[in-house]
Amino acid sequence: MPSVKTLAFATTLFTIGTGAVALAQSDYSAFINARQGHMQIMSFNSGILGNMVRGNTEYDAVAAQTAADNLAALATVDGRPYWAPGSDSAAVEGTRALPAIWENPAEFGADWGAYAQAVTAVQAAAGTGLDDLRVALGPLGSACGACHDDFRQPR
């Protein structure tokens, strides 16, 4: 029969242990929010263009150009501060960022580069007409997919 002291000690240890795990889990929530926010702004602006191409909304050269410029600006944001090592899907909850991002940073960087390249073409085409935009948007979708293929966990 363990003494009350031992029991209390064990309970304390357990509490600290759980607390540490909980801390490790929540430690990166601000990082994860930041990068998910980055992705959501990309998604929002892609949606403006995509809905025009799909015929859901009317083509508007000025709105298209603004969205394309935003997407291009997002390509220049250096996200390294919030892609922190240890904040991958195997280590913490609330993210689908696969460990492969940190295991293979060169390829991850190359995929970002491919996004930047695709978005430059979108920027050049967005204001010149719906057909040009349609042609440019295909490679952008492929660039998003190429990165999500290797580096994002399926749901």
Next chain:
Amino acid sequence: MRRLTLLAATTGLIVLGVLWVMTIPDRTSADELSGFTGDAGRGETVFWAGGCASCHAAPDADGDARLVLTGGQRFPSDFGTFVAPNISPDPVAGIGSWTVADFATALRHGVSPDGTYYYPAFPYTAYALTETQDLVDLWAFWQTLPATPVASLPHDVAFPFNIRRTVGVWNLLFLPQDFNVSGPLEPEVARGRYLAEALAHCGECHTPRNALGALDRGAWLGGAPNPTGDGTIPGLTSAQLNWSAGEISAYLADGFTPEFDSAGGHMVSVIRNLAHLDDDDRMAIAAYLKALP
């Protein structure tokens, strides 16, 4: 006691003998294909609908590189790791020396020209439902593809699954005889069923599997664990997927969800194929999915 042993041994031998006969590999004969003429242009549609490049192109191949069926992608499973072989028209490293009957035998029966069973990682379980004309058209398109001399790598599969004849028993148990969705269907839904169930083999990832790796057809397209171990493959039934037919069709062309998130995982590769189809065919797949229970 001795008598009993003898009886058991005899019974065992008879069972093995019957199984041996029942698992003699099937073949499509040249006669069955006489009277069909292949059209490479139509075969290209079958090629993209069938998703050959998704597994047989080099890992991460893009653009025209997806026409080079060099193999090398690895597919982990509970039974070992399968490695996609070279199926380019190279006569030595690929399948360039095959006849159209060899090709049809592989796709319909999952059997090689020398009578060896393929593993069902190769979805002949779906391709078995391909129409003969489409098989012949696909073979005609095959002749236009570039050959590559890269040698195929062996699968890494443990006993007893490394005995290929066991696949014959598996086929007896699990090779489907017909489409999963049955009943009278609108022409568009029927076309979508053919594309989704036979050619595009959607069920291979979107339907869960039993302990022997066969599809649980009672939970058709109901979603499944991702075979790579990361996350899950979503279900596509009406209860699980509330996108409109137009949204599904658009997703299969440009890779964007209705919220303009992008596709991920192996689906990226699937969309690279399906983007080559006509809008009508993508709409047919969408109509089929919307008609699922």
